[in-house]
Amino acid sequence: MSAETNTVLHGVLADYRVIDLTDERGHLAGAIWVQMGADVIAIEPPEGSSARRLGPFAGDVEHPERSLHHWAYNRGKRSVVLDLRTPQDVDRAKALIAGADVVFESFEPGEAEALGLGREALAGLNPALIHVSITAFGSDGPKANWAVSDLALQASAVNMAITGDKDRAPLRAGGTLPQAMHNAASEGAGAALIALWDRQTRSGLGQHVDMSAQQSMSQASMSSTLNTSLNATVTKRIAGGASLQGIDIQLMWPCADGHASVTFLFGPGFRAFTENLMDWVYEEGFCDEATRDKNWNEYAMMLLDGREPISEYERLKQVLTEFFATKTKAQLLEAAMTRRVLITPVSTTAEVVDSHQLAFREYWEDVDHSDVVSDVGADSFDSAAVRYPGAFAKFTETPLLNLRRPPKLGEHTVEVLAELDEAAGAARAPAVPASVRGVADAASITSPPLEGVKVLDFMWAMAGPAASRVLADYGADVIRVESANKLDAVRSIQPFHNDVGDPDGSGLFSNLNAGKRGLALDMSKPQALDVIWDLIDWADVILESFSPKAMAGWGMGWSQVHQRRPDVIMASSCLMGQTGPLAMLAGFGTMAAAVSGFFYPVGWPDRAPAGPFTAYTDYTSPRWLVAAVMGALEHRRQTGRGQYVDLSQSEAALHLMAPALLERTTNGRIWEAADNRDLVFAPQGAYQTASGGPAGDDHDDNWIAVSCVDDGQWAALAGAIGRSDLASLNTAERHARHDELDDIISAWTRGRDGYDLMTELQAAGVAAHIVQNSPEFTVDPQVVHRQHLVEVPHGKQGTTTVENTRFVLSRTPAQVSYGGPTLGEHSFEILTETLAYDGDRIAELAVAELLE
Known part of the structure; x- marks a missing residue:
């Protein structure tokens, strides 16, 4: 559909104005708010945002109005040119900020203060302002002002140490598409909405939101950050999988026409899917009955305790290799739907753009760019219909906007400045409700911002629980409903305390569910539904990640819930969304990441795709779900009405690779793997060192990530290496000689200690960071300063370590009080205190064997 103008007039955030002072490091935050209806004003310098100079370019015309990176994240915003070097x-910027509700900025720490736009200055100017700083390592701490790049940030965050082939350098997620700052920016959008909720319902005041990309990106390690703290074996990388306790877990296989993500795992959460797969393998003659009928429930523990030799698991992988070689990607996807096996193809951007699922859900938005093209020159693409990723979620009451094209540089300067009331200094006041404006002693309101919000959580695995964990961190009362009959798969996934495979000892489960109350209920029995309805009557928000139609099958679909509770919010999160030909695709984020195009561009040009570490969309989509839930709560605050949110992991995550998708829709090219190299600056790579990396004293696997983001950094690196004769090479020359420069840098780093190199290069202003795994991350001075790892009580372990909140609200900080619940840990408390059941009622539930 055409999106030349915002065709939906009033999004849920239509009352709010955002000043966007970010560049490519933070502009995704404003992009989320503008989709939700906010008036987002992007302030750019006279030469334009640096994002406008990032390739690729539409039609391969290098021009500030043609950057696909800028296009991807700035549709619907208004562009105002201000030179902040002039008083x-x-x-003028201050006048705009005085009337704004939110400011997103990505200044380096201290840069805003030097401009007179620092945290204290803005709070004094506008006490109701929500001020979000999106930075690499956070606003303070020993690394706050370090030179950074996307590669260096990912190196600092554990995910890179466990991504890639084990016999080569570790790789960053995203390939040549930066990810770390996008993860922080998308998280910052939801964080701002949490702060807005506090302002609109409790205090009338704004506050500062401090984002750290290192902390946000560390979520992509699947809690491997915790291994050292839990005395668990450190995770090591293997392409398309993971190496755990000496076992190479394979999660990707070659097939007849490419590659496929295959979740070949074991334990209660995976047994049925693995049985289905092995039945198919047996039917086609690739294994015998004994292989088919292995104890897939206990198989992981059998490998760990020696009952099953590792050599037998290696034989199984070879059996599957031979089997998958006979199947096309289309055949494997069909089998996923008909045989209920956990398989999806590793898709290219071309296959993503041509997806029948996305077409059915009308995901893409066609945007007219013809007026921009006429200004710049002739084109090789259809400028009247540039195809963009669309809404990150579907809302029944407040659908997201279809956005106009990204603004030309300064296109709205006259318009926006004319709105300023010169006499008053601002065109508007922040939209604070009269009921909280001027609340007595409001500054003393420091209790959690979501205190009093009640969340009924049916989520499982990773993506959903990671979102509800954020709500719990900031004060929501989250009741997590589980069943021993269908144990959450995450309870069977490392890291485990002391490597002991106890469902109540999974650090991953505890991390994702910290601060929640746990109710164990056998939902396969009809009598359990009465309890669930009572909890629905209690809740403000219902979150679920069952397969589509599961809730309706229990008589608890949205139509039934809405009829009984028109004020309740219900959000469903699954791989592909609630409708479409792939709606019933069951599985995990590995599968969504593969079919959504994230696996294909991560790897080496001469090898099969390596993919980001396992379930990448499970790590990224929770940020969008938090924003969606908070937007729905804001709508309910305004109107008293609830609504339904249908969030597809795939559709939300695709925004993180939007420039690559635009490269396909405008230039017709597929985004290919290029190891750790960058489209813009050079050289860049991960280079081996003698010590100081993720393996500690293992001299074969220590690495430092180095990026030269400009000519000055390259000159500094060349001088440090002792090759000043190369210091004058410009960017184009460095790209052309990248192989040669890699060899020179590798020869220099190979005999050096990584920590020493990192210190030396940072002192010279070069973006460099050792590739950290859990041991290094645990003692990282910045991680310690930010108190990212916290020890909390645990119902079985006594105490456990979990990750802290990944962002900091200045006035209403998170409170992480205990680890994830043991199975049914709070059942009695919930039944007696929350639902007010008496002893007889609880006895009836026990006799019916509903409580587990």
Whole structure:
């Protein structure tokens, strides 16, 4: 559909104004708010945002109005040119900020203060302002002002140490598409909405939101950050899988026409799927009955305790290799739907753009760019219908906007400045409700912002629980409903305390579910539904990640819930969304990441795709779900009405690879793997060192990530290496000679200690960081300063370590009080205190064997 104008007039955030002072490091935050209806004003310098100079470019015309990176994240915003090096324009920016509700900025720590736009200055100017700083390592701490790149940030965050082939350098997620700052920016959008909720319902005041990309990106390690703290074996990388306790877990296989993600795992959460797969393998003659009928429930423990030799698991992998070689990607996807096996193809961007599922859900938005093209010159693409990723979720009451094209540089300067009331200094006041404006002693309101919000959580695995964990961190009362009959798969996944495979000892489960109350209920029995209805009557928000139609099958679909509770919010999160030909695709984020195009561009040009570490969309989509839930709560605050949110992991995550998708829709090219190299600056790579990396004293696997993001950094690196004769090479020359420069840098780093190199290069202003795994991350001075790892009580372990919140609200900080619940840990408390059941009622439930 055409999106030349915002065709939906009033999104849920239509009352709010955002000043966007970010560049490519943070512009995704404003992109989320503008989709939800906010008036987002992007302030750019006279030369334009640096994002406008990032390739690729539409039609391969290098021009500030043609950057696909800028296009991807700035549709629907208004562009205002202000030169913040001049006092007059700083005053204009302040006038705009005085009337704004939110400011997103990605200044380096201290840069905003030097401009007169620092945290204290803005709070004094506008006490109701929500001020979000999106930075690499956070606003303070020993690394706050370090030179950074996307590669260096990912190296600091554990995910890179466990991504890639084990016999080569570790790789960053995203390939040549930056990810770390996008993860922080998308998380910042939801964080701002949590702060907005506090302002609109409790205090009337704004506050500062401090984002750290290192902390946000560490979520992509699947809690491997915790291994050292839990005395668990450190995770090591293997392409398309993971190496755990000496076992190479394979999660990707070659097939007849490419590759496929295959979740070949074991334990209660995976047994049925693995049985289905092995039945198929047996039917086609690739294994015998004994192989088919292995104890897939106990198989992981059998490998760990020696009952099953590792050589037998290696034989199984070879059996599957031979089997999958006979199947096409289309055949494997069909089998996923008909045989209920956990398989999806590793898709290219071309296959993503041509997806029947996305077409059915009308995901893509066609945007007219013809007026921009006429300004720049002739084109090789259809400028009247540039195809973009669309809504990150579907809302029944407040659908997201279809957005106009990204603005030309300064296109709205005259319009926006004319809105300023010069006499008053601002065109508007922040939209604070009269009921909380001027609340007595409001500054003392520091209790959690979501205190009083009640969440009924049916989520499982990773993506859903990671979102509800954020709500719990900031004060929501989250009741997590589980069943021993269908144990959450995450309870069977490492890291485990002391490597002991106890369902109540999974650090991953505890991390994802910290601060929640746990109710164990056998939902396969009809009598359990009465309890669930009572909890629905209690809740403000219902979250579920069952397969589509499961809730309706229990008589608890949205139509039934809405009829009984028109004010309740219900959000469903699954791989592909609630409708479409792939709606019933069951599985995990590995599968969504593969079919959504994230696996294909991560790897080496001469090898099969390596993919990001396992379930990448499970790590990224929770940020979008938090924003969706908070947007729905804001709508309920305004109207008293609830609504239904249908969030597809795939559709939300695709925004993180939007420039690659635009490269396909505009230029017709597929985004290919290029190891750790960058589209813009060079050289860049992960280079081996003698020590100081993820393996500690293992000299074969220590690495440092180095990026030269400009000519000055390259000159500094060349001088440090002792090759000043190369210091004058420009960017194009460095790209052309990248192989040669890699060899020179590798020869220099190979005999050096990584920590020493990192210190030396940072002192010279070069973006460099050792590739950290859990041991290094645990003692990282910045991680310690940010108190990212916290020890909390645990119902079985006594105490456990979990990750802290990944962002900091200045006035209403998170409170992480205990680890994830043991199975049914709070059942009695919930039944007696929350639902007010008496002893007879609880006895009836026990006799019916509903409580587990």
